[in-house]
Amino acid sequence: MKCELTVECADIARFSCDVLVLKFAQSFYGADWQVANLLKPQTLGEIAPAADEFVLLPANRRLAAEKVLFVGVVRLQRFDYEQIRKFAAHSLEILADAAPEAKHIAMTVHGVGAGLDERESFLAQVAGLLDALNADAGPRSLERITIVEINPRRATRLRQILDNDLKLSAKATESRSLSTRSPESLAISSAGAGSNAKPHVFVAMPFSKEMEDVYRFGIQNPVNAAGFLCERVDMAIFTGDIVARIKSRIETAALVIADLTGANANVYLEVGYAWGKNRPTLLLAKNLDDLKFDVKGERCIIYENISDLERKLQADLAALK
Numbered sequence: 001m002k003c004e005l006t007v008e009c010a011d012i013a014r015f016s017c018d019v020l021v022l023k024f025a026q027s028f029y030g031a032d033w034q035v036a037n038l039l040k041p042q043t044l045g046e047i048a049p050a051a052d053e054f055v056l057l058p059a060n061r062r063l064a065a066e067k068v069l070f071v072g073v074v075r076l077q078r079f080d081y082e083q084i085r086k087f088a089a090h091s092l093e094i095l096a097d098a099a100p101e102a103k104h105i106a107m108t109v110h111g112v113g114a115g116l117d118e119r120e121s122f123l124a125q126v127a128g129l130l131d132a133l134n135a136d137a138g139p140r141s142l143e144r145i146t147i148v149e150i151n152p153r154r155a156t157r158l159r160q161i162l163d164n165d166l167k168l169s170a171k172a173t174e175s176r177s178l179s180t181r182s183p184e185s186l187a188i189s190s191a192g193a194g195s196n197a198k199p200h201v202f203v204a205m206p207f208s209k210e211m212e213d214v215y216r217f218g219i220q221n222p223v224n225a226a227g228f229l230c231e232r233v234d235m236a237i238f239t240g241d242i243v244a245r246i247k248s249r250i251e252t253a254a255l256v257i258a259d260l261t262g263a264n265a266n267v268y269l270e271v272g273y274a275w276g277k278n279r280p281t282l283l284l285a286k287n288l289d290d291l292k293f294d295v296k297g298e299r300c301i302i303y304e305n306i307s308d309l310e311r312k313l314q315a316d317l318a319a320l321k
Contacts, residue, residue: 003133004144005126007162009155012148013038013063017106019056019099020065021091024049025076031108032070038062048072052090056098065106067099076114077245081124084110085192088128092138102139106146109158115233115245117200118154119224122147122161124192153216200229202249204270205259205284218309219257219284226317228254246270251277255320257313259284260300263292271295282316284309 012020012031022032028044036047039062049055049072056069071094073079073087087110095102111121129145132138149155165187190198201223205211215232223230231253233246250256256274258267260283274281283300285291291300301316303309 003138003142005129005162006144006146007155007158008146008148009150009152010148011150012106012108015106015146015148016064017066017104017146018102019067019069019095019105020059020063021069021071021095021105021107023073023079023087023110024055024070025073025079026051027076029076030113035063035068036070039068054094054098056094067102069094069098077242077248079111079114081111081116081120081192081195084116084121084124085128085131088125089131089135089137090128092129092132092142093135095139095142096137100139101141103141103143104146105139105142105144106148109147109149109154112154114242115231115249117224117229117231118157118220119161119165120191120195120198120229122158123165123188124195127188127191127193130188195229198229199227199254200231200249200252201255201257202253202270202274203230203232203257203259204267204274205232205257206262206264206267211259211261213306214259214261214309218303218306219259219313222310222314222317223257225314226320228317247273250274250279253279255279255317256281257284258282260292260295261286261290263290268292268295280320282313284313 013034022035024032028036036044041047047055047057047070049070051072051074053072054069056067059065059068069091071087071091074083109122110125112118147158149158203215203219205215220230231249233242250270250273256279258271258281260267271281283295283298285300285302288302301312303312
């Protein structure tokens with residue numbers, strides 16, 4: 001089997017395709033919540049499949065997609081890199097029987113909002129698609145799979161991942177040909193299968209637009225370059241059961257990096273938990289005045305700008321390794 005893999009920046013509800021594939025992590029989050037409400041079922045329970053089960057239903061012109069597939073997966077706190085790979089492969093296997101006429105399938109990227117490493121999550125998802133294709137599973141008419149991302153900057157990064165990690169022939173920058181003969185990099189072959197064994201850095205920091213570049217360029221880039229997965233969870237969005245994931249990822253982290261800029265209460269809470277679990281912790285701040293009395297005696301990287309942070313963090317991570 002062979003099909004084109006593309007990344008496009010768009011609103012998933014307005015993206016035209018034969019089948020839109022979404023996960024249902026035993027509750028609604030993000031894109032699946034948006035789509036479920038647009039479909040206007042009599043009860044949301046009609047589109048809430050148990051793990052490993054699915055619901056395929058017509059969109060009835062409430063979306064640009066012709067049909068929507070909800071695939072049941074484990075609860076969000078257990079939906080890790082391995083589960084992402086399994087979900088992607090299982091989705092194609094389902095559609096091989098349920099919608100064999102589908103030519104164009106659309107999916108969102110998974111795991112990032114729940115705190116997983118962006119690159120590793122995406123590679124695990126693509127690896128799952130390749131698993132299905134290698135097993136000759138998928139709609140017999142399949143020609144194209146599109147990963148739809150509403151954030152323009154993330155969409156650009158996902159395209160760069162295709163360029164840098166998949167190393168597949170392309171007609172255009174956005175397009176890659178997936179087939180059973182596609183060469184796989186070491187990164188994609190291990191994504192999902194061995195991700196949980198890879199060392200990771202847990203990042204605690206405020207979630208705001210002005211801090212986004214601090215994370216992407218000042219923290220994530222040097223962390224990934226040093227060979228670590230980079231993970232963070234937005235506690236302002238995910239509450240309740242996601243706290244179990246935060247605790248688990250802190251407990252198993254090779255290092256916890258905490259940006260104390262703005263004296264965010266959640267960040268201090270995560271630092272306290274890391275200290276209680278004796279995890280190595282590296283503190284950051286833009287200004288010494290941001291530090292409260294209980295951390296003022298600890299070593300802290302004070303950075304002037306993003307490039308300054310990147311340079312200083314690279315040096316610290318090199319020493320850690």
